Amino acid sequence: MADIELTDELVKLEQQAWTEIQAGALTIPTAAAVQAAITAHATDSGQPRYEVEKALKKLVRHPAAEEPAAG
Secondary structure (H helix, E strand, O other): OOOOOOOHHHHHHHHHHHHHHHOOOOOHHHHHHHHHHHHHHHHHHOOOHHHHHHHHHHHHHOHHHHOOOOO
16 A cells, blocks of 8 residues: 655644644534644545545554654
8 A cells, every 4th residue: 555645734733633632622614624634635645535534644643653663
């Protein structure tokens, strides 16, 4: 499978949503904006929507998993 490419705008939207989630204050407009942006990006790039969302959440919520293991 090819690497999923994400835009800076998409990452910023997910970071905002993740911040709101952690504060217990996620709003419907924020959640809807992220979902709409994921769908638009997947459609425009020809990448599977599920894979875009999975890669985005992994990047924002688990950034250490993106770094190569030392050793």
